[in-house]
Amino acid sequence: MSTIKITATDGAGQFDAYVVEPTTKPAGAVVLIQEIFGVNDALRATAAQVAELGFIAVAPDLFWRQEPGVNLTDKSDAEWQKAFAYMNGFDQAKGVDDLNATLAVARTLPGANGRAGTMGYCLGGRLAFMMATRSDADVNISYYGVGLDGLLGELPQVRNKLLIHIAALDKFVPDAAKQQIVAAVAGNPHIECYVYPGADHAFARVNGVHFHALSATIANGRSAAALAEALK
Numbered sequence: 001m002s003t004i005k006i007t008a009t010d011g012a013g014q015f016d017a018y019v020v021e022p023t024t025k026p027a028g029a030v031v032l033i034q035e036i037f038g039v040n041d042a043l044r045a046t047a048a049q050v051a052e053l054g055f056i057a058v059a060p061d062l063f064w065r066q067e068p069g070v071n072l073t074d075k076s077d078a079e080w081q082k083a084f085a086y087m088n089g090f091d092q093a094k095g096v097d098d099l100n101a102t103l104a105v106a107r108t109l110p111g112a113n114g115r116a117g118t119m120g121y122c123l124g125g126r127l128a129f130m131m132a133t134r135s136d137a138d139v140n141i142s143y144y145g146v147g148l149d150g151l152l153g154e155l156p157q158v159r160n161k162l163l164i165h166i167a168a169l170d171k172f173v174p175d176a177a178k179q180q181i182v183a184a185v186a187g188n189p190h191i192e193c194y195v196y197p198g199a200d201h202a203f204a205r206v207n208g209v210h211f212h213a214l215s216a217t218i219a220n221g222r223s224a225a226a227l228a229e230a231l232k
Contacts, residue, residue, distance in 0.1 A: 001047075004109075006060060009101050010094065015064035017102055018044060020051040025111030028231025031102050031137075032059040033120025033127045035205070036083040038070030043121075045206040050119075053224055055231060056112055060102040062095050062127075074202070074209050087123055095127055100135050115231045119223060122146065122202060129164070133157035139230035141223050144170055144201050149177040152184045155191075163226045164193040165219045170201040194222065 001021075005014045018039050021027075030050050034043055039059050047057035063070045063086050070086060072079040099118065106116045117139035120128035125145030132140040133154040139161040142148070148164070164185065166178055178195065185191040199215035202208050 001044075004058075004105070006098070006101050006105050008094075009097050012065065015061050015098060016068065017058050017060040017105075018047060019059075019109070020044075020047040020057040021111065022051045022054045022056060024054060025056075026113035027054055027056050027111060028138075028227070029056040029058055029106035029109060029112050029116040030227060030231070031099060031106055031116060031118045032057055033099065033118055033124030033131075034059065034062055035122040035124055035202070036087040037072040037074065037079070038063055038083075038086070040071045040073060042073070042206040042208065046121075049206075049220075050227075053227065055227060056106065056109055058102060058106045058109070060098060062098055063090065064098075065091070065094065074205065090123070092127065092130070096130050096134055099127060099131055103131075103135060103137055113231075117141070117227060117230055119143070119227075120145070121205065125165075126151075129162070130154075132160070132162040136160075139163070139226055141165075141226060143204055143219065144173070146172045148173075149180045152181065155184060155188065158188070158190045160190060161226055161230055162191045163223060164191065165204070165222075166193065166195045167199040167201050167203050167215070168195050168197045169199060172201050192222070192226075194219065 050057040119141040125142040128142040196215035203212035204216040
């Protein structure tokens with residue numbers, strides 16, 4: 001594991017990205033997109049799991065324009081309040097720009113094979129969906145993204161594999177929005193969408209309060225298969 005610097009395309013400076021490398025190379029790269037809690041211990045654990053699958057994991061610090069190095073958990077109200085404040089102050093368009101800069105760097109890291117995708121959670125799940133329409137990523141994986149129903153007009157821009165994981169009990173996504181997303185992507189050859197019964201928002205967060213082992217295992221297996229197909 002290491003930390004690299006990535007230069008923002010708008011001239012605002014550089015930001016950190018946490019990197020975990022696999023034991024075997026060359027390898028494809030996975031840009032991991034943070035939740036509202038920053039590049040925290042849970043995301044770093046996910047990066048280690050991605051590296052164990054045989055991919056280079058790269059997790060950029062997307063809140064750097066507000067405060068570098070945010071590392072929060074879901075275990076206290078105070079941390080939730082801080083996390084929501086960062087989310088509310090976050091410029092998603094600039095976040096997509098930073099992700100595209102990260103994607104370009106990830107493709108050229110030592111030991112990279114030139115293929116790269118994204119995988120994001122919560123806020124990152126929304127951004128992974130946006131990367132499917134606004135980047136050249138080889139694959140994009142969205143876990144319980146919020147507000148995806150407002151992005152459905154961009155679906156014609158999806159050119160590569162997009163995998164969407166939806167929690168059936170997600171209190172941040174109304175049932176009508178869930179149904180709208182599922183209906184909108186049905187039949188699209190580039191998109192796979194799955195709804196997980198009994199699972200709440202953040203069901204795959206490592207050590208999270210809503211971790212749902214069965215749903216996480218099934219979803220992570222589908223994600224691993226999609227990454228292997230696109231990046232190996």
